[in-house]
Structure formats: C-alpha cells, structure tokens
Amino acid sequence: MDQNSIKSSYKWVWVTTTVVFCVLFIFALIPGVAAQGSINTTQAQRQNYTNLMQNAFNYILQNYVDEVDPQVIFEGAMNGMFGALEDPYSAFLSESDLKDMGDTTQGSFGGVGLNITKAVSPRPDGKPMWVEVVSPIEDTPGWRAGINPGDFITEINGIPTETISMDDVLGMLRGTPGESVRLIIRRGERMEFPLTITRAIIEVPTVKHAMIGDTGYLKLLTFTPMTIDRAIDAINDFKTNNYKSLILDLRNNYGGRLDAAVHIANLFLDGGLVVRIRSRVPYENRDFNANRSTLVPADVPVIVLINRGSASASEIVAGALKDRGRAYLVGENTFGKGSVQQVIPMSTIGFKLTTARYFTPNDVDIDKVGIPPNMTIAFPEYTEEDAIRLNELINANRIPQFVQQNPQATSAQAERFAQSLSTEYNLDLTLLKRLIRNELNRTTIAPVYDLEYDIQLQEAINIFRRGLYNDLMNAAQNLQASEDVTEEIEDMVFSS
Numbered sequence: 001m002d003q004n005s006i007k008s009s010y011k012w013v014w015v016t017t018t019v020v021f022c023v024l025f026i027f028a029l030i031p032g033v034a035a036q037g038s039i040n041t042t043q044a045q046r047q048n049y050t051n052l053m054q055n056a057f058n059y060i061l062q063n064y065v066d067e068v069d070p071q072v073i074f075e076g077a078m079n080g081m082f083g084a085l086e087d088p089y090s091a092f093l094s095e096s097d098l099k100d101m102g103d104t105t106q107g108s109f110g111g112v113g114l115n116i117t118k119a120v121s122p123r124p125d126g127k128p129m130w131v132e133v134v135s136p137i138e139d140t141p142g143w144r145a146g147i148n149p150g151d152f153i154t155e156i157n158g159i160p161t162e163t164i165s166m167d168d169v170l171g172m173l174r175g176t177p178g179e180s181v182r183l184i185i186r187r188g189e190r191m192e193f194p195l196t197i198t199r200a201i202i203e204v205p206t207v208k209h210a211m212i213g214d215t216g217y218l219k220l221l222t223f224t225p226m227t228i229d230r231a232i233d234a235i236n237d238f239k240t241n242n243y244k245s246l247i248l249d250l251r252n253n254y255g256g257r258l259d260a261a262v263h264i265a266n267l268f269l270d271g272g273l274v275v276r277i278r279s280r281v282p283y284e285n286r287d288f289n290a291n292r293s294t295l296v297p298a299d300v301p302v303i304v305l306i307n308r309g310s311a312s313a314s315e316i317v318a319g320a321l322k323d324r325g326r327a328y329l330v331g332e333n334t335f336g337k338g339s340v341q342q343v344i345p346m347s348t349i350g351f352k353l354t355t356a357r358y359f360t361p362n363d364v365d366i367d368k369v370g371i372p373p374n375m376t377i378a379f380p381e382y383t384e385e386d387a388i389r390l391n392e393l394i395n396a397n398r399i400p401q402f403v404q405q406n407p408q409a410t411s412a413q414a415e416r417f418a419q420s421l422s423t424e425y426n427l428d429l430t431l432l433k434r435l436i437r438n439e440l441n442r443t444t445i446a447p448v449y450d451l452e453y454d455i456q457l458q459e460a461i462n463i464f465r466r467g468l469y470n471d472l473m474n475a476a477q478n479l480q481a482s483e484d485v486t487e488e489i490e491d492m493v494f495s496s
Helices: 003-007 043-063 070-083 095-106 166-173 227-240 258-266 313-323 384-396 398-405 411-425 429-441 455-465 469-475 483-494
Strands: 091-093 108-111 114-118 131-136 152-156 180-187 191-198 200-203 207-212 215-220 245-249 273-279 286-289 302-306 328-331 339-346 349-359
Touching (some): 070 091, 095 349, 152 166, 191 384, 207 227, 215 227, 215 455, 227 258, 245 455, 258 313, 273 313, 302 313, 313 328, 384 398, 384 411, 411 429, 455 469
Parallel strands (some): 215 245, 245 302, 302 328
Antiparallel strands (some): 114 131, 180 191, 207 215, 273 286, 273 349, 339 349
C-alpha cells in the first residue's frame, strides 16, 4: 500500500477576512445612525459604521481628559467587537496570545495542561460563567493534579473566573515554567477544593499505543501535524504483532487540526465523504473525502471510545466512522463542538473567528449537541451524600499524603489504605482504590491503558472477545437515525 498517499496533505486556501475597527460607544458629537431593520446592510451603511468607529477612536485620543495609549483603545475595541459575537471560540488575539497560539501549534508552551472553555453569556443552567475544563492533557501538571473533564475552575490566584475574560484566564494559566498557579476547583454541586499547580513545559502529546492481547489499542490525545505519522507507526506496529481488531480511543481528545482529523479517518475509510464544511459564504463550502486507500483493512473490527471530553476534530473522526458504518462507538455523548475557526494574523496581532460549521457524512450538525455512542457505558455517578464525603476526603488531602509517604506502595498497601478510608468515609471501595492508583500513577508516566478500572475499555474488549461485534454493528443506528436520542442527551448534559 502507498503510505505516502496516506500522508499527503489536503491543501486548500481560506478566504482572506476583512478587518474593521470597533468601539463600544459613540460620543454625542458624532452623528447618530438610524436603527437598521435588517441584519443585511448596504456597502454604504457598512462604510458609515466604519467611519463612525474611526471618528470615535480619533475623538477619544484627542479629547479624553487624560492622554491614553492608542493600543489600549484599539485592543478594547477589538475585544468588544468579538465579545459581541457571544461565541467562546472567536476572539481577538493580542501579540502574546498570537505567540502562545503559535507555540501550541509548534508543540510546546509553558502552562498547566488543561483544555478549557468559558461561557460568554449567562449559562442556561444558572451556574456562574466559570471556566469549564473540557479535558486535561495527559502527563501534564493539570492531569497529575487530578482535574477532570467537566470540573469548573472558579478562582485563579484568588480572582473569580466569572469576572474575567478567557484571554485573562489563559494569561494566568500559561506563563513561566516553574511558577505556581493557585486554583479553586468545583466538581458537581457539592465538591469544592483548592489546588496549587506548578507550570511546566507542555509538550503537546499526540499518540499512545499498545497491544491488548490480539487487539491494537490506539489512543489519540490530540490532532497535530504529527498525529498522522505517529498513528501510522502505531498501526504498523499492530500489524507486526498480528492484530485482529482495533480500539481507537478518542476520550478526552479536545480536537486540533481539521486536516489531521481527515487524515486519521482516511486510515479506516476507502474513499467517500469524511466531513462537510458549510459557511455563510458559498464558495467556502467544502467536502473532505478519504483517499481510495486504507491502512486498516475493512475486515478489521474497529471500536471507538468517546466521552464528553471528545471534541471538535475527534468528533469529526467519530462521526465519520459511525456514519459510514466503519466503527462501533462505546462510551458517553461527546462534547459538541461542531464549528470551524480560522486564525487570521495581522502583523504582530490577529484574531480567531468561527467561519463555518461541519456536518457528518449523514449531514448531521453536532454543534452543542455532540455524538451519541452506539452503546452508552458511563462511570458511576456520585450521590449527593457521596459527594459530600468525597469532598471531605479530598480537602483532607489523605490520598496525596499517603502517596507522598509511600511512593512505591504495593497493591497490598493500597488495598489496606483503601479499606481504612472506606470504613472512615463510608465510600465505595473500588472508587477509593481507583483514586489511590491514579494518584500513584501521577507520580510516574501514565500507563497506556487501564483494564482494571476502565469500564469503557473493558466493555470494548469484551465485545471483541465474546464475538459480539458483527451483530452489534448490524443493529447499530447511524447518526441520522439517532437525532431524537441526541436531543434527549443534549437536554441532560446542558441543563444539569
């Protein structure tokens, strides 16, 4: 098979975006503008707004009671303009922001290793506009500290996150390696605890893989320019070990590059549609198709693991393999980020703007909805009483203290400690053993997989071992037929 064709890049040119200035108000000395009855404006009306913005900008610089830095006014105007979109993925990028984004694209930056989002308008569930963790990046300070997808960061260095912008949040979480950041984490309705995390050089991870019996286990952590090469290396290793089935783990994969997602889908699909991009501008619409070649043969069963930390590019891959009948999805509903952003540099600054939405091969828009699995396997949820007791345990710092005193604890030592905690706090023994084991793992390189406590991975392996795969695939619904179920899941996820 021609692997060069698999690695070949999809090339396209995005349309250049026109940039205008914006200010938040107009002084009385500047002529007013009649209210518009329609969003559609003529070229003359747009020019009028542009002139008004420029006039206000100049008037502030010339007449404000104190001399003001033009950069301050400009950046405030830009932030106001993008904030008016009420889109958490569109934002003005200052010089430092643009540099940070470049560092991330290149694969390393100083930070804590968390993928986060923040509402820009009141949340429908009534919660404050805290920072929400989409997923921690494995083997980073945030992951080692035990932060989970769905956790809220309510304070950073004593500042409530509901009062600051996403740019401010990123500026506080990223920075010089070796310096500490103080967080308050809220988990569920009852649990709240402090964490101090030391920044490190975050090398954006890409792929982990291993054999589980005769099943190849491929975990994609994010989609970068290196993802396709690393995935090909992993699958070739599976071939050397005579794999009979494959598990593609996309859990807690926050996404990344669109072209990398298309390349990964191409490893499993012999031609045909992967994803459809739709924009307000017709000539920006595009269909991305797989090449007529695959690395994973069609007769190799594939299961994809997903959860609410699976977002963006990982949803493109999961949606394509599900719609095309190439894989069976196990786990939980995905995050629901179905939009496409462009990063537009302008000299030393820039902005990112949502310019399109993507649709699965069955023409399903998953934005704010997500992709439901074929088989839902969810980790047990805490009762309110469990949450209170677990909150007490976390704030007592008992497990980290045990690990600090016993960094090489044996299974027997961990078991005895878990039993003592279970008696003291009246919590499930299995939960406590998993928390202890996870804390021990955070002091070392994380294992590739966990068959002892990972019930979603356990179920995937059982499907293969019990010979259920073909029957499940035949009975599986595609995304189009699952839209009613998807809407029910959306209500549960976004209204909790």
